[in-house]
Structure formats: structure tokens, C-alpha cells
Amino acid sequence: MQATDPDIRWVEPPKLGLGERMYLPLFLQGLTTTTKHLVSAKVTVSYPDQEPEINNPLIYRGVHRLNRDEQGRVKCVACFLCATACPAHCIDILGVESPWEDREKYPESFTIDELRCIFCGMCEQACPVDAIELTSLYNLTGRSREEMIFDKEKLLSVYDATKDKEPMKSAQLPPVTTPSATTSTATSTSPTEGGA
Amino acid sequence: MAIVLINGQEVEIGDDERLNGIQVAARVGVEVPHYCWHPGLSVVASCRMCLVETGKRDADSGEISMLPKLVPGCQTPARDGTVFVTDSEKVRQARAMVEEDLLIRHPVDCPICDKAGECHLQDYHFEHGRSERRADIKPFHSRRRELGDTVALFVDRCVMCTRCVRFTREVSGDAELMVVHRGAHEEIDVFPGFPLENKLSGNVVDLCPVGALGDLDFLYSQRVWFMKQHASVCAGCSTGCSIQVEENQDRIHRLKPRENPHINQWWMCDEGRYGWKYVHDNARCLAPRQKIEGVLQPLDWSDAPAALHAALTGEAGENSNSKNSPPKNSNSKKRRLAAVLSPFLTVEEAYLLATYIRQYDENAVLALGRIPQAGADESFPNGFTIRAEKCPNRRGVEMLLSALTGDVLSWESFLEQAAETPFDAVWISGGYPPADGNDAASKEEESLAPELLAGLASSTLIVQDLFASALWRQADIQLPGAAFVERSGSFVNAGNRLQSFEWAIRPPAGVMTEGQLYWRLLDRDGLYNARRVLEDVAREHIAFAAATSEIPATGVDLLLNQLV
Numbered sequence: 001m002q003a004t005d006p007d008i009r010w011v012e013p014p015k016l017g018l019g020e021r022m023y024l025p026l027f028l029q030g031l032t033t034t035t036k037h038l039v040s041a042k043v044t045v046s047y048p049d050q051e052p053e054i055n056n057p058l059i060y061r062g063v064h065r066l067n068r069d070e071q072g073r074v075k076c077v078a079c080f081l082c083a084t085a086c087p088a089h090c091i092d093i094l095g096v097e098s099p100w101e102d103r104e105k106y107p108e109s110f111t112i113d114e115l116r117c118i119f120c121g122m123c124e125q126a127c128p129v130d131a132i133e134l135t136s137l138y139n140l141t142g143r144s145r146e147e148m149i150f151d152k153e154k155l156l157s158v159y160d161a162t163k164d165k166e167p168m169k170s171a172q173l174p175p176v177t178t179p180s181a182t183t184s185t186a187t188s189t190s191p192t193e194g195g196a
Numbered sequence: 197m198a199i200v201l202i203n204g205q206e207v208e209i210g211d212d213e214r215l216n217g218i219q220v221a222a223r224v225g226v227e228v229p230h231y232c233w234h235p236g237l238s239v240v241a242s243c244r245m246c247l248v249e250t251g252k253r254d255a256d257s258g259e260i261s262m263l264p265k266l267v268p269g270c271q272t273p274a275r276d277g278t279v280f281v282t283d284s285e286k287v288r289q290a291r292a293m294v295e296e297d298l299l300i301r302h303p304v305d306c307p308i309c310d311k312a313g314e315c316h317l318q319d320y321h322f323e324h325g326r327s328e329r330r331a332d333i334k335p336f337h338s339r340r341r342e343l344g345d346t347v348a349l350f351v352d353r354c355v356m357c358t359r360c361v362r363f364t365r366e367v368s369g370d371a372e373l374m375v376v377h378r379g380a381h382e383e384i385d386v387f388p389g390f391p392l393e394n395k396l397s398g399n400v401v402d403l404c405p406v407g408a409l410g411d412l413d414f415l416y417s418q419r420v421w422f423m424k425q426h427a428s429v430c431a432g433c434s435t436g437c438s439i440q441v442e443e444n445q446d447r448i449h450r451l452k453p454r455e456n457p458h459i460n461q462w463w464m465c466d467e468g469r470y471g472w473k474y475v476h477d478n479a480r481c482l483a484p485r486q487k488i489e490g491v492l493q494p495l496d497w498s499d500a501p502a503a504l505h506a507a508l509t510g511e512a513g514e515n516s517n518s519k520n521s522p523p524k525n526s527n528s529k530k531r532r533l534a535a536v537l538s539p540f541l542t543v544e545e546a547y548l549l550a551t552y553i554r555q556y557d558e559n560a561v562l563a564l565g566r567i568p569q570a571g572a573d574e575s576f577p578n579g580f581t582i583r584a585e586k587c588p589n590r591r592g593v594e595m596l597l598s599a600l601t602g603d604v605l606s607w608e609s610f611l612e613q614a615a616e617t618p619f620d621a622v623w624i625s626g627g628y629p630p631a632d633g634n635d636a637a638s639k640e641e642e643s644l645a646p647e648l649l650a651g652l653a654s655s656t657l658i659v660q661d662l663f664a665s666a667l668w669r670q671a672d673i674q675l676p677g678a679a680f681v682e683r684s685g686s687f688v689n690a691g692n693r694l695q696s697f698e699w700a701i702r703p704p705a706g707v708m709t710e711g712q713l714y715w716r717l718l719d720r721d722g723l724y725n726a727r728r729v730l731e732d733v734a735r736e737h738i739a740f741a742a743a744t745s746e747i748p749a750t751g752v753d754l755l756l757n758q759l760v
Contacts, residue, residue, distance in 0.1 A: 079307030080419045095416050105308040128307045
């Protein structure tokens, strides 16, 4: 772009007054902020001596877990949407026909490479059955790379360990208004499930 | 010349063309959504998705009179002066209504449906449907039952287009499928005790516009959006159907037919469709070996040219001084060489192998490899034929042989000739799928019987194949070969139609494709380029003259353009 371009709008810098030229008011303003923080309560947590507090586990993105359904089976239906959404390609699923009557497909194996994962939470967003969730467990450590590749059992055990403290997120969402049989279908404004 | 109006745009169609509204609209890039109509099947106009406005333009006055009601585009023939309007508000509303109706009782179980990603219901709903669902029926799981050994029916996903029913009546001719019940209770089913088991049954899965019919072989093995498609040619029989290989990371997941009006139209047989499993068989030969003093030793591909040179010239042992340099046919006595060109080789590979052998002996005997046969040709009502000849390129190799040697020496007469006067060295190319206990297997046992192979016992034997056989075990140099999806080149089918294709997957570690090996043996630069070889073949041999220019996706007929 040329300096002569008619699209360029030239503006003059505002004129500085006496106080601004002395810098004293701004200087005092900055010092006030510093002093305020000196005397206020500390926010730094000296981890690992002290455990930080997770304010909102609902939006925290820590270790994954695989949720269980009411019968204790893995909730995942092996649709591969998390693996498709995953930008780090860290999810590996083997989907097969399920051994159960009421379910068609389930993951025979489900592994997440936690070292590859970038904890973006897209898998959780993509999941149509709320099976994969990110917990607020942040202290993820291991002694080998193999140990950090979480398989289905391990991911289910994360659920078992965290389900009391952090119930399934879908349960925390506002309840879906299920239109009763009497209400007319035409006027019902329930959230859409139709996005085939 | 008939002129049809599509959304105000004039389209010229030929006088003898019989097209419907959908086809004419497609000519100008206007897509009319449809479920039940398929170019290969009869018209029923039952899905109502292709409803369009139609009318007629008066030839003299140019005045257009429209019909008050919408009509199905698939059932409306395009004649001179026919007017189609596919983008009016009326049409849009009709489509949205059809979509909504279809989705009322559709289990929205797309996450576990194998069709998701290539489903017409998904695509059309996205494009033409309503953004929200007004029905209060929750997503549910579809009932499922098996129609036969190859196909599963997900009953509730069906949109009752009856394409599959019409297919079994009109194309395969066995009419196993039917519609049971009426109205909203309509279902596709088979008669008890008569499952869907014709040889074209896999096609109903491709035909199904939604996920109602699932291929049991492919079911849940891969989501469709992970796979890459490669145009290829089926090597199952000499019909040479145009196919599409769908793979992910060098692993085939399924084969699908590719439209080719000259060969297979829209179909392929189950034999070809599920006949690729041997490509990933663990029993495949994966490493070249050389017999040194009667014991097989591993041979490195980098040493292979020298070893082959030594085997063909008979200079065993002193392989260092002559580094695969072409023939020096002066000093020693003339050696009698032969090459057997397998009907699984592409035209290009056969040509390169023949050229390589003829470098050492310009009178080398060239023979056609064993032709695997199974049963008899099987034709279906619409003309689709499954050939008894279970190899893709017999015609191509035959045409090449008659161009090179004047006649075609069959495998049997070659063995007789070898028994009379043994050859010094024989190169036998292969690529045969494993014998699996059918007709072809017993035929193979016969043709590879020890007494027949006795004639080859005294010659240096170079065998190239996919699986170990009697010949392979007898070989002095064993070279693993590539399967059809790993090769590039051209096959000529039983109808003299040449089709070119590129490789779809890479061969397993340890295997070098035939083309690449011959290319290297002939000291050519760079990587094997099938197109360049075919250009050479077309220039040198008049039988292949039609292949001079670029080969279209549907292939070229070699006899049609022939000058002699």
C-alpha cells in the first residue's frame, strides 16, 4: 500500500498536556497497582507442596476419561468422531459389533496417547454420546512413554476414580425439555436432534 | 436437435438421446436430488425427492405454459421444448417436505451408521432439509437382520426407494428381495428360507442411498471419510471391471465398482468385490531368495540384477566383473532362454520382461502363462458376465506375444517344448492368487504336477510369484511379486478393451513390483513409468496403436481403431 493511497486516513497524535508531559500522574497510577498487589491476598500456589484448586471442573481440560452408561458398560459407540476431530491424531479406536442386544457398535480398544494430546478438548465437543470427557486431573505423569498411552481400561478407571467428584458433564447441562405426548409437535421448541 | 430449458438455460440434446429431467439437468451442472432413480434401473418415481416444475415451450410462438403441479424429474422425458424449473420456491418446499417425512421415522444413529459420510439422506438433508426437527421422536437404534451372507439390513434406516428390490429383479435376476407390509409399515425383506445369495449381491449395498443395507464384510471396519479412493481395474476375471479401491494407510478396506458403460456399467460381482483378501495375506512371499549350492539364501534387491544376469548368462560365481551389463553374445555358446509372461502381468510389465530376456537371447521363447479357469462363464439378465478365465490380462499378453513372436505359445505347449529340449534358463512370472480349494485349485495341481514340470528341472529357474507353489519351491531364484492393486499399468479385458490404472497401495516391505524391477533391470532412469512404456508399446506394435494417446477412465477399444 502506497502512502498516497486514498484509503489511508491520516490522524494527528493528541496533544499532550502539562501533567502528561511530566509523567507523574501515570507513574503514581502504576505504583498504586503494585502496592495493591503487595498487600492483597496471594494467588500463587506453591505446587507440589500445595494443591491448586480448580475453580470450574466443567471447563477444565485435564486427563481424559471414558464414561460408563447406567449398566456400567463403556458409553462410547465407536463413531470415530473424536478421532476425526483430534488435531494431534492421538486417538486410536477399533470399532466392532457390540456383544449387547441394545447396542450396535462399541470400541473393542480405545487408546489415547496422552503425550501426543494437546488437551484442546475437541474430542469432548465432537462426542455425540458424551462418552469422552476431560477431567480436572492435571498432574499427569509417568515413567515411560508406554505408560502414557492410556487404553480403554485405564480411561474407564479414570472415570471410576473421578465420577464422584466430577459427575458426568451431560448431567449438569440444563435438562432437555422432553415434550410430553399431549403437547403438540408443531409448537414444541425442544433443541433439535435432527441434524442427520 | 432438441432444446430443453433448465432453469431458463437452453440445453441441446441429441435427437436419439432418451434422457429424463435429472440427466439433462446434470448436463449443465444442476443437481436434482433423488433416491429411487438410478440410471441402471427402471423408473418408479416413488421417493418424490426429484419433484420439479415442468412445462412446454411452444415451438412457434415461444410461449411457455407450465403444469400446475410438480412432477418427478426422473419420470419426465426431455423433449424439444420441455421446460424444467428446479430451483423455485415451490420445488424447494417440496424437497424440504420429503426430507422431513423421511426423517420422521429415521433413527438418527449416524454416529454408528456405516453410510455416514456418503449418505444421500445426510447430504440432501443438509442441502434441502429443515434445520430443525419438528417431530418428537427421539433418535433410536435400528432393528437389524441379515439378508444373506454378505448383506445386513438395518430395517428402520430404510427410505423405501426399492432400488435393491429392482436390482435383484432386473439385473441379477434372482428377485430375492421384496417389500413386505404396506404404508408406514413397509419393509424390505427376503422370503423365509430364500436368503439374498446371488453373485451380484454386494451391489445392493452400493445402490442403497442410505445406510439401510450394510456390507457385512466392510461393516464397522473403517469410517468412510478416512479412506482414499483410487481408480483401478479388477483382476478377478477377464471381464476386467472398472473398480475403485478404497484404502487407508496401505490397507484395502473395500472395492467398489466404478461406472464404465463399456464393461461393467455400475456393477461388479461378489467374487471380485471380496476377492482382494489375499493381498494382505501373511503367507505372501516377501523376500527374494537365491539357491546357492542347493540351499536357498536370502538375496538382496540391490544384488538381484547381478544375480539375474549371472543366471541368464550362465556365468555363475563370477558375478562381480559383469555388473548387469547387457549381453555379450559372442564368446560362449548360444544359451537357450525362455520367459513365461503371466496373464496377471500388465501389458507394460510383459513388454519390459520380454525386452529384458531378448537382450540376452534375441530368439528367446516367449510363452503365455497358465490361465486359471473356474467353472463356466456366467451371464446375468442385463448382460453382466463373470468369466471363467480368472485372470485380468490374457488378451493383452496374447496380443503382445503375437506382435513379438507371431503366435501365442500356451503354458501346456511350452512345458512340452521344455520337456523335449530343455532350456538353459527360464523366467516364469506369476501373480496368481492362492488356490483356495475351488476348481482353479485342482487345475493348478494338474498344471503344476511334478511330471509336467520335469522339463524345467535341468534349467535355471527364475520364478516370480505372490505365493509359494510347486514351481516356486523348484526355483533357483525366487522373486516376490506384487498384487494387482500394487501395480501400475494396463490390462486388456476379454472384449479387447485396454484400461490403464495406477497403484493404489504400496507393496509390503520386501516386495518390489514387477514394473519397477524390470525397469531397473533395463537400466532405465528414475522410477517405473507405466505410461511411458505403454507409449513405446503403442509406437512399436500396431495392435496397441489405439493406446497412443491418453487412455480415458473407461479405457479404449484396441480393435476399434486398428488400421490393419
